[in-house]
Amino acid sequence: MKFSKWVFAIAGIWGVLVVTPLYFSLEAIGRRFPPTITHREFYFGFAGVTLAWQLVFFVIASDPVRFRPLMPVAVFEKLVWITALVVLYAQNHIGSSAGLFGAADLVLGALFVVAYSMTPAS
Secondary structure: OHHHHHHHHHHHHHHHHHHHHHHHOHHHHHHHOOOOOOOHHHHHHHHHHHHHHHHHHHHHHHOOOOOHHHHHHHHHHHHHHHHHHHHHHHOOOOOHHHHHHHHHHHHHHHHHHHHHHHOOOO
C-alpha cells in the first residue's frame, strides 16, 4: 500500500508541475509550434481536465485501498493520452519531442497497473 501511495502522489506532483505552466504558455507555444492556437477553449479545457486528474491522483494516494476502484480509470487516462500521441505521430502531426511526455505517462501508467495489483481490495 505504501508503494501505491508513493506512485500516485508522485504522479500528482509531476502532473501539477507539468500542467500548471500551460496556463501561462499559450502565446509561447503558438510561436514555438505554429500555427497559433485558435481554439483556446480546447487548449484550456485540456489543461483544466488534466489538472483535475492530478487531484484525483492525490485522492487515490490518500487512501489507496478505499480508492482502488479508481486505479483502472487512472490507467485508462494514461492510455488514452499515449494512444493519441502515437496516432498523431504516425500521421506526422506531432514531432518526436512529444514522446518525452508520452514516455513519462507510459511509465506512470505501468506503475499504476503495478500499484493496482499490489493494493488489496477493500
